[in-house]
Amino acid sequence: MIENQPPVGNAPATSEAASEHDRPSSEPQFVYQGDDQTALQGILDSAFTPHATEVIGRKPLNARFKVVHQGKIQVYDLSYGTDVKILPVRPPAYYAIRIxxxxxxxxTHHGRTMPFSPTIVSPGQVLSNTWGADAAARIMCVPRDLVDDAVRGELGDAPTSPVQFENLLDPRVPDIANWLRLATLFSTMIDSGVLDGPSLAAAHFEHLLVHTLLRTTQHELTDALAERRGTAGPAALRRAMAYCEDNAARPISVAQIAEAALVSTRTVHELFRTHLNSTPLAYLRRVRLAGAHADLVAIAEGNAAPRTVAYVAQRWGFPHTGRFSRAYREAYGRFPGETLRPRSTSPNDEGETDIPFPAPA
Incomplete structure (x- = not known):
C-alpha cells in the first residue's frame, strides 16, 4: 500500500513538488507500508540507490518506510518485518549514515562483518547488509555536495573525489561520541516536531552536522583539517585576514572583508570574535599599525626615504596624526616620533623591532 508518495531521492517530481521538497520538512510521512516487494523496491531504489533485495526469512514481507526529514539532508526510518539481504547494484552517490x-x-564489506550502526557508507562504496525480521533503522542521507562544500570552507578547495570516511563510527572515541549525540539530538528534535515547518533552524542544524562530521571522524583529509585548525582557523577567516593584509593601505570596509572571505558580514564578525577574540576592523588596525611601525623602523635605519610621521600615518590609513600616535604608543610603548629618530647603540634602542606586530587591544 503506497500512501501519497512524495518525491524521494532521484524520483521525478513536478516543479511544484520539487519546490516543496527543497524546503526542510520534518513532519514524518509514511511512503510505504505493506508486503508488495516490487512497489517497495522501486521506492527504495529512488530514495537510496538501485539494489537487490532478497527475502531470506520465513515471515512474509511487512515493510515500513517513512520519510522523517526532507531538507538538504534526508532522514528515513526503514524496517522489513522479515529477514532480508541487501546488495547494491550501483554504489551510492551520497553518504548513508546509519545513526x-x-x-x-x-x-559486510570486503568479507568483513561490522556492526550495522553507527556506520557511514561513502559514495562509491559497495556494502552488503542483512536485516533480521526485528530490525529497524534510522538512516541519514547526506549529499556529496554538502561534504564538498564543507571541505571547501575548511581548506579552500573542494575535493576532487568523494571524501572516504571510515565505515565504523566508534562511540568509544570521544569526538565521535559527541557527534553521535549531536545526530541523536537532531533526530530527537525531528521526532518532537521542533523542526517542523519552514524554518532556518533545520538548515543550520544540517550545516552543523556536516561540518562536525568532517572534523570528528577519520578520512583522508583528517590530518590536513587538523593542521589548518591548529594554525589560522577556518578558510573563510584566512581569506579575510589575507584581504586585510593585502589591502591595509586602502580604505576598506567590513562588507568588503566579508565579500573577500565569501561569507556574510555577520559571519565574518563571528569568525574574528571566535578565533581571534577581535573584530575585523580591530584586526585591520593592528595590520596597519604593524605596517606603519615597519616603515618607521626602515626610515630610522636609513633603509627607506626620509618621511614624516604624518606621511606614514596617512599611508597606512590613519588620517588623524594625533590618534595614530596614541594608538601606536598603546601598541609599541613609545610614540612614532621616537621610533623615527635615528637609531643609537644605547641599550634602550636595541629592542626596537622586538614587537613586529601589535598585540590585540
Missing part, C-alpha cells in the same frame, strides 16, 4: 538501529542487522 541507530534496533534488532538484528549487520554490514
Amino acid at each position: 541507530g538501529h534496533a534488532g538484528r542487522a549487520a554490514i
Whole structure:
C-alpha cells in the first residue's frame, strides 16, 4: 500500500513538488507500508540507490518506510518485518549514515562483518547488509555536495573525489561520541516536531552536522583539517585576514572583508570574535599599525626615504596624526616620533623591532 508518495531521492517530481521538497520538512510521512516487494523496491531504489533485495526469512514481507526529514539532508526510518539481504547494484552517490538501529542487522564489506550502526557508507562504496525480521533503522542521507562544500570552507578547495570516511563510527572515541549525540539530538528534535515547518533552524542544524562530521571522524583529509585548525582557523577567516593584509593601505570596509572571505558580514564578525577574540576592523588596525611601525623602523635605519610621521600615518590609513600616535604608543610603548629618530647603540634602542606586530587591544 503506497500512501501519497512524495518525491524521494532521484524520483521525478513536478516543479511544484520539487519546490516543496527543497524546503526542510520534518513532519514524518509514511511512503510505504505493506508486503508488495516490487512497489517497495522501486521506492527504495529512488530514495537510496538501485539494489537487490532478497527475502531470506520465513515471515512474509511487512515493510515500513517513512520519510522523517526532507531538507538538504534526508532522514528515513526503514524496517522489513522479515529477514532480508541487501546488495547494491550501483554504489551510492551520497553518504548513508546509519545513526541507530534496533534488532538484528549487520554490514559486510570486503568479507568483513561490522556492526550495522553507527556506520557511514561513502559514495562509491559497495556494502552488503542483512536485516533480521526485528530490525529497524534510522538512516541519514547526506549529499556529496554538502561534504564538498564543507571541505571547501575548511581548506579552500573542494575535493576532487568523494571524501572516504571510515565505515565504523566508534562511540568509544570521544569526538565521535559527541557527534553521535549531536545526530541523536537532531533526530530527537525531528521526532518532537521542533523542526517542523519552514524554518532556518533545520538548515543550520544540517550545516552543523556536516561540518562536525568532517572534523570528528577519520578520512583522508583528517590530518590536513587538523593542521589548518591548529594554525589560522577556518578558510573563510584566512581569506579575510589575507584581504586585510593585502589591502591595509586602502580604505576598506567590513562588507568588503566579508565579500573577500565569501561569507556574510555577520559571519565574518563571528569568525574574528571566535578565533581571534577581535573584530575585523580591530584586526585591520593592528595590520596597519604593524605596517606603519615597519616603515618607521626602515626610515630610522636609513633603509627607506626620509618621511614624516604624518606621511606614514596617512599611508597606512590613519588620517588623524594625533590618534595614530596614541594608538601606536598603546601598541609599541613609545610614540612614532621616537621610533623615527635615528637609531643609537644605547641599550634602550636595541629592542626596537622586538614587537613586529601589535598585540590585540
